[in-house]
Amino acid sequence: MRSTVTGGAGFLGSHLVELLLDAGDEVVVLDDESTGRPDNLRDVIDDPRLEYRVGSILDPDAVRAAVRGSDRVFHLAAAVGVRRIVEHPLEGLRVNVHGTENVLDACVAHDARLLLVSTSEIYGKNTADALSETADRILGSPLVARWTYAAAKGLDESFAHAYMQEYGLEVAIARPFNTVGPRQTGRYGMVVPNLVGQALREEPLTVFGDGQQSRCFSSVYDVVPAFVRLIEEPHALGQAVNLGGGTEISILELAERILSITGSRSRIRLVPYEEAYGDGFEDMRRRVPDNSLAHELIGFVPRTGVDEIVWSVASTLEDPGVARSAEWGAFRAYARARRTHIPAISTSR
Ligand SMILES: NC(=O)c1ccc[n+]([C@@H]2O[C@H](COP(=O)([O-])OP(=O)(O)OC[C@H]3O[C@@H](n4cnc5c(N)ncnc54)[C@H](O)[C@@H]3O)[C@@H](O)[C@H]2O)c1
Numbered sequence: 001m002r003s004t005v006t007g008g009a010g011f012l013g014s015h016l017v018e019l020l021l022d023a024g025d026e027v028v029v030l031d032d033e034s035t036g037r038p039d040n041l042r043d044v045i046d047d048p049r050l051e052y053r054v055g056s057i058l059d060p061d062a063v064r065a066a067v068r069g070s071d072r073v074f075h076l077a078a079a080v081g082v083r084r085i086v087e088h089p090l091e092g093l094r095v096n097v098h099g100t101e102n103v104l105d106a107c108v109a110h111d112a113r114l115l116l117v118s119t120s121e122i123y124g125k126n127t128a129d130a131l132s133e134t135a136d137r138i139l140g141s142p143l144v145a146r147w148t149y150a151a152a153k154g155l156d157e158s159f160a161h162a163y164m165q166e167y168g169l170e171v172a173i174a175r176p177f178n179t180v181g182p183r184q185t186g187r188y189g190m191v192v193p194n195l196v197g198q199a200l201r202e203e204p205l206t207v208f209g210d211g212q213q214s215r216c217f218s219s220v221y222d223v224v225p226a227f228v229r230l231i232e233e234p235h236a237l238g239q240a241v242n243l244g245g246g247t248e249i250s251i252l253e254l255a256e257r258i259l260s261i262t263g264s265r266s267r268i269r270l271v272p273y274e275e276a277y278g279d280g281f282e283d284m285r286r287r288v289p290d291n292s293l294a295h296e297l298i299g300f301v302p303r304t305g306v307d308e309i310v311w312s313v314a315s316t317l318e319d320p321g322v323a324r325s326a327e328w329g330a331f332r333a334y335a336r337a338r339r340t341h342i343p344a345i346s347t348s349r
Contacts, residue, residue: 004028004070004112006057006103007077009036011184012117012176015224016074018044023228025049030066031077032056035084040183057099060106067106072113072231075103078153081188082146086277089145096152104163104171113170115231116160120177120244120287121150130290133175133240140282147282157240164238172236174227177244177289180309181220182316192217195255196313199264206271211252214286218245219304219312229298236297244289246302254306261310 003020007013008029013036020027021044028051029041044050055062057077067073077099079085079092100116107114123131124139124147137154139147163169178191186194198205223243230236249257255268273281294300304312 001072002026002028002070004030004067004073006030006063006066006073006075007036008052009033009038009040010076010080011036011040011181012179012220012224012227013074013076014040014183015181015220016076016227017041017050019224019228021047021049027051028066028070029053030055030057030062035080035185035188056095057102058095060102063099063102063106064109067103067110067112070110070112072115073103073107074115074117074227074231075100076117077103078117080149081190082149082277083187083189085149086145086281089148093148093152096149097155100156101159104159104169107171108163108167108169113231113237114160114172115227116156116171116173117227118153118157118173118175118240119150120175120242120289122154122157122175123284123287124150125282125284127284127286128288130288131242132290133242133293144282146277161238170237172230172233172238173240174230175240175242176218176223177242177287178215178217179220179223179243180217181312184220184313191215191251191254192258192309192313195258196262196310199258199262199266200314202264202266204267204269205255205258206269206276207251207255208271208273208276209283211255211268211270212250212285213283214248214250214288215254216245216248216288217254217306217309218243218302219309221312222300222302222304226294226298226300229300230294233297239293239297241294241297242289242291243294243300244291244302245304245306246291247306248286248288249306257306258310258314261307262314 003025008017009031026049030053079095085092126138160171180192184193195205226243
């Protein structure tokens with residue numbers, strides 16, 4: 001089996017590439033290294049079955065060349081992260097709409113099956129108790145940059161569906177909720193690596209708004225294997241499938257857990273959204289997945305709890321300023337003194 005992974009040098013993509021190589025696939029990566037890093041693939045970069053291509057999904061020739069000869073394509077390349085989208089909305093729209101069209105075209109041209117990685121962001125401000133795949137989307141104004149990501153990803157799903165209908169493309173759609181794990185960077189506004197990094201550096205933990213907004217975090221080790229099972233499951237074709245965490249937690253509670261787990265003496269600082277993202281920024285109060293379709297189709301169950309997720313990030317945080325700092329040493333010594341288990345720094349699943 002030959003698989004192409006767009007965005008394979010990123011957080012989720014690099015874990016997926018490792019998993020596919022482990023399963024015996026040949027893998028082609030296409031990544032423009034905008035938010036991903038080849039270093040994320042350092043454990044497998046010398047594997048002769050891995051072909052690493054630097055290029056953009058905005059370049060149709062590069063996409064076709066990366067897809068040619070592949071049986072299946074995992075499309076993860078995207079402009080991601082609230083901060084990046086708010087600061088560069090145009091780039092986000094172009095990459096997330098036109099780039100995806102190029103991937104869809106290439107899959108049709110080369111007769112490859114596709115897993116389109118969408119996002120729970122498409123549900124917007126819908127705060128239902130459990131969002132099923134048919135839940136309504138409640139988005140703010142198209143002029144509020146934050147919603148352009150959800151709008152573009154929603155359009156991607158519609159495009160994919162239309163390509164299936166009109167060109168017979170075999171496509172399944174994954175909607176991950178907030179997924180966390182080693183190699184995720186806090187640079188673009190991802191909350192767990194941000195807060196863990198602040199805790200390890202003994203800086204104030206910045207929690208936006210009143211901190212009562214809640215999320216269900218899931219682990220990369222639960223979500224990435226589900227990508228592979230979804231593309232292999234014939235009944236998933238033509239469907240969009242939620243992949244979310246099992247426990248709802250407010251961001252304030254999360255920050256408190258992080259302080260307790262890392263033993264940090266940092267304090268929590270509530271920061272108004274406007275201070276962080278400018279006037280008119282909107283966020284959603286809660287987002288809770290209904291995972292029953294994923295369970296029915298592929299037996300998906302999110303097994304990793306919040307504490308374990310925090311540990312996996314803290315113990316592998318790759319920001320050299322943190323991981324090799326005195327604070328990091330102190331953290332490890334602290335954890336040893338408390339006989340707390342620190343997972344080994346590895347990529348094992
Ligand atoms: N991490 C999450 O919580 C989460 C949740 C829902 C959906 N997703 C989706 O999962 C996918 C991967 O996200 P991630 O969290 O791993 O982020 P990431 O930033 O680590 O990965 C995105 C990758 O795409 C690459 N990329 C960006 N623009 C590109 C372009 N024009 N051409 C080629 N490559 C490009 C980046 O360099 C990076 O390697 C995205 O599609 C994202 O929307 C992630």
